[in-house]
Amino acid sequence: xxxxxxxIARDVTLAFRAGGGxxxxxxxxxxxxVLFALAAxxxxxxxxxxxxxxxxxxxxxxxxxxxDQIYRADREDGSLDxxxxxxxxxALTAAAxxxxxxxxxxxxxxxxxxxxxxxxNLESEAYLPLLLSLLIGTPGLSLIGSFAAxxxxxxxxxxxxxxxxxxxxxxxxxxxGAGAAAAGAAGAPQYAANLSLLGAATLFTAVxxxxxxxxxxxxxxx
Amino acid sequence: MKxxxxxxxxxAGAFVFAAGAVALTLNALKGSITFFYxxxxxxxxxxxxxxxxxxxxxxxxxxxxxxxxxESGKPHVAFTVTDGETRIxxxxxxxxxxxxxxxxxxxxxGRFTPDGDHLDxxxxxxxxxxxxxxxxxxxxxxxxxxxQETGGKAGTGSGGRN
Amino acid sequence: xxxxxxxxxxxxxxxxxxxxxxxxxxATALMIFAGLYYALFNSPADYQxxxxxxxxxxxxxxxxxxxxxxxxxxxxxxVGFIWKHPLADVAAKEAAPIGAGFTFLALFTGSxxxxxxxxxxxxxxxxxxxxxxxxxxxxxYMAIWRAFDDKARAARLAAIxxxxxxxxxxxxxxxxxxxxxxHQPASVFRAGGPSIHPSMLPPLFLMAGAYMSxxxxxxxxxxxxxxxxxxxxxxxxxxVKAASTLVEQ
Amino acid sequence: xxRADSTAAARLFSARFCAEGVSVxxxxxxxxxxISITLEPGDVVILRGPNGSGKTTLxxxxxxxxxxxxxxxxxxxxxxxxxxxxxDEPSASLIYCGPQNAAKAALTVDENLRFWAALYDAPEGAxxxxxxxxxxxxxxxxxxxALSTGLFRRLGLSRLVLARxxxxxxxxxxxxxxxxxxxxxxxxxEDHRAAGGVAVIATHDAFDIAGARKLRxxxxxxx
Numbered sequence: 001x002x003x004x005x006x007x008i009a010r011d012v013t014l015a016f017r018a019g020g021g022x023x024x025x026x027x028x029x030x031x032x033x034v035l036f037a038l039a040a041x042x043x044x045x046x047x048x049x050x051x052x053x054x055x056x057x058x059x060x061x062x063x064x065x066x067x068d069q070i071y072r073a074d075r076e077d078g079s080l081d082x083x084x085x086x087x088x089x090x091a092l093t094a095a096a097x098x099x100x101x102x103x104x105x106x107x108x109x110x111x112x113x114x115x116x117x118x119x120x121n122l123e124s125e126a127y128l129p130l131l132l133s134l135l136i137g138t139p140g141l142s143l144i145g146s147f148a149a150x151x152x153x154x155x156x157x158x159x160x161x162x163x164x165x166x167x168x169x170x171x172x173x174x175x176x177g178a179g180a181a182a183a184g185a186a187g188a189p190q191y192a193a194n195l196s197l198l199g200a201a202t203l204f205t206a207v208x209x210x211x212x213x214x215x216x217x218x219x220x221x222x
Numbered sequence: 223m224k225x226x227x228x229x230x231x232x233x234a235g236a237f238v239f240a241a242g243a244v245a246l247t248l249n250a251l252k253g254s255i256t257f258f259y260x261x262x263x264x265x266x267x268x269x270x271x272x273x274x275x276x277x278x279x280x281x282x283x284x285x286x287x288x289x290x291x292x293e294s295g296k297p298h299v300a301f302t303v304t305d306g307e308t309r310i311x312x313x314x315x316x317x318x319x320x321x322x323x324x325x326x327x328x329x330x331x332g333r334f335t336p337d338g339d340h341l342d343x344x345x346x347x348x349x350x351x352x353x354x355x356x357x358x359x360x361x362x363x364x365x366x367x368x369x370q371e372t373g374g375k376a377g378t379g380s381g382g383r384n
Numbered sequence: 385x386x387x388x389x390x391x392x393x394x395x396x397x398x399x400x401x402x403x404x405x406x407x408x409x410x411a412t413a414l415m416i417f418a419g420l421y422y423a424l425f426n427s428p429a430d431y432q433x434x435x436x437x438x439x440x441x442x443x444x445x446x447x448x449x450x451x452x453x454x455x456x457x458x459x460x461x462x463v464g465f466i467w468k469h470p471l472a473d474v475a476a477k478e479a480a481p482i483g484a485g486f487t488f489l490a491l492f493t494g495s496x497x498x499x500x501x502x503x504x505x506x507x508x509x510x511x512x513x514x515x516x517x518x519x520x521x522x523x524x525y526m527a528i529w530r531a532f533d534d535k536a537r538a539a540r541l542a543a544i545x546x547x548x549x550x551x552x553x554x555x556x557x558x559x560x561x562x563x564x565x566x567h568q569p570a571s572v573f574r575a576g577g578p579s580i581h582p583s584m585l586p587p588l589f590l591m592a593g594a595y596m597s598x599x600x601x602x603x604x605x606x607x608x609x610x611x612x613x614x615x616x617x618x619x620x621x622x623x624v625k626a627a628s629t630l631v632e633q
Numbered sequence: 634x635x636r637a638d639s640t641a642a643a644r645l646f647s648a649r650f651c652a653e654g655v656s657v658x659x660x661x662x663x664x665x666x667x668i669s670i671t672l673e674p675g676d677v678v679i680l681r682g683p684n685g686s687g688k689t690t691l692x693x694x695x696x697x698x699x700x701x702x703x704x705x706x707x708x709x710x711x712x713x714x715x716x717x718x719x720x721d722e723p724s725a726s727l728i729y730c731g732p733q734n735a736a737k738a739a740l741t742v743d744e745n746l747r748f749w750a751a752l753y754d755a756p757e758g759a760x761x762x763x764x765x766x767x768x769x770x771x772x773x774x775x776x777x778x779a780l781s782t783g784l785f786r787r788l789g790l791s792r793l794v795l796a797r798x799x800x801x802x803x804x805x806x807x808x809x810x811x812x813x814x815x816x817x818x819x820x821x822x823e824d825h826r827a828a829g830g831v832a833v834i835a836t837h838d839a840f841d842i843a844g845a846r847k848l849r850x851x852x853x854x855x856x
Contacts, residue, residue: 010744077738081696081731082749085729088228154537186273219541220537320436347502354437354584626852627687628691629850
């Protein structure tokens, strides 16, 4: 437990230091959202309709840009060796790394969402469903992303490969997340069902991804 | 902690998570996360939705009416979508897909008029059922009176409404 | 000793794969001609869809194969990962492009059928979306194989991805039953027997048989190519150096 | 310098390391083959061999970081002369210090030490011991990235004292150390061994420990 806590604390600290991944992720999120808004044009009604999907895709891309650093930085400076040899259960360590990634990118994105939502003219009754869907869904994104990072840790440049790997695995979370946000805003009966499926996807990922990450890390040690 | 005990705890934890995922999925399948609403789903709502929705059901036999045709060649059409319990009127401007038939499944996308009187469709998609048969067989079935069993449940028999 | 991994099994494989390929290829040709003849000329038009139903004979078996090929990959991957069987790794690797081809064919012909029938080239419903995900999974799987020079490592990593992605298969199969979908429910493999008229089944099964034997022939041939390429690469290796061992000084 | 304390720490338990017929491949090529060695408590090995002979591969395989093709690796806990069963998790009794220092440039010296202390589950007192052992006291709040190469290496090596594991695998420890730091390191290896510890040190330097076994990795001769 002590080791897992230390890994999370260290990764979060590093993410917020100079050269860390948090600020770029939030900045990228903001830039994507604003560019989308500019491309969609000045129609405010249209904007408020597509605000939630824009924010969901923006969050998805923003969590992606820092993925390849999750394990590669540790591998390059040798600390992955320490982490692997001292972890009693590598799957738990992988879960801790994913948790740290979520705390340092997913959570800041959620905190930035209300501000960006104002820019996109999101209707007031849509805020809660959107934030709730992000809160339930983004941990799943970090888990899947850290699995892709573990698969590609031995490659020098893996960002493109990571996006090819994660995009199909992200789709269910994107569909249910954006679906829940839209249904919640409209007060439609699909809200609860979409949230349930989103939660199921994240829980299921929380079982599979750490085990798969551990297997991938072991295969990637050299 | 011994390796074996730790593994046991881990397996138990994973099982709890997986069971939670299954429970949530079953819970979701009870409700609807559907590609479309049925007319009865709409009737069950407190108010007609204002956002664009998808409505699915059967085109009621004898309900299809053609209005005037616009200069662009697009006809005005009106028909009724039913699931056997509730009926909803739909208005559409444009060409209907090949599979559009009275008594067959259809999915329309659009929004309700402000008075909630009918749905203004933007797109009309014809839904095919799982039955494939030659025309002669279909005719024969119709003549022998066994037709309703197979063809009648077309639109609603899409499986999702268990 | 390391040669055991590369050679021993492939020798046996070569012995039965080589003679099997012409037979499978012949069967493919035969069934494709018969199937297309039935599909285009000797089967009735559908009571609703008219002649567009003929697209189905290409589309439906392709969709079956898309799922079947992925299952082959996932099962071979599990065998390769657990028992480290080299042929299983090669089979998984070589099944991927074929499966991706069938998946693309299913998506493409489905789109051709959807435009006149549903009124749209594409709809974002559960069945269509999950097959599209499957197509992307194939691409990711193939990308992993390409990314690593070390074949043994690529095999392990690709296997992990294939097994994780296998979750998608039951979702695809049951998506049309679980969710109200634009796509029609299962017509052939369903409880209560097929809901397709018997006169439409011969071309459907002939095409499915043709695809299946094509898959067999193509898989065996590309496995042979891969194995011989690996053998060649091994012979041409210039950095071969004896292993080290410990000596007391 | 608080040598007595570190000796006591290392004496917590001692262990025997056994490798039998270990072979390791990388990228499809066999690197080391049929390695058998038993290290009793108090054994120190200086491992030499030309570049590419597989020193790093062997140490990483011993440390459990590489999959081995054949053979077996065992760690047995030893109390004095009594032999006991292999330990449940070998990795809990050993530490591997590679050529990299496993330290984060964006963290301070102390933050790095505390991170390792948590991972190796070292008590609070071990931190102080490690700091004094490798003369890092004055740099606690300095970012590790701002340290000189030699100091950075000392930070990396301080893991050995911090982790208090009976079996050490150290790869090129002295490559960037000055003479006095090398000597300090050698003294700590001697302390470790006096306390019943085991160490395998791979090096190209003239570095030596009195009484250490000297082994060499050389190309296998066709028998």
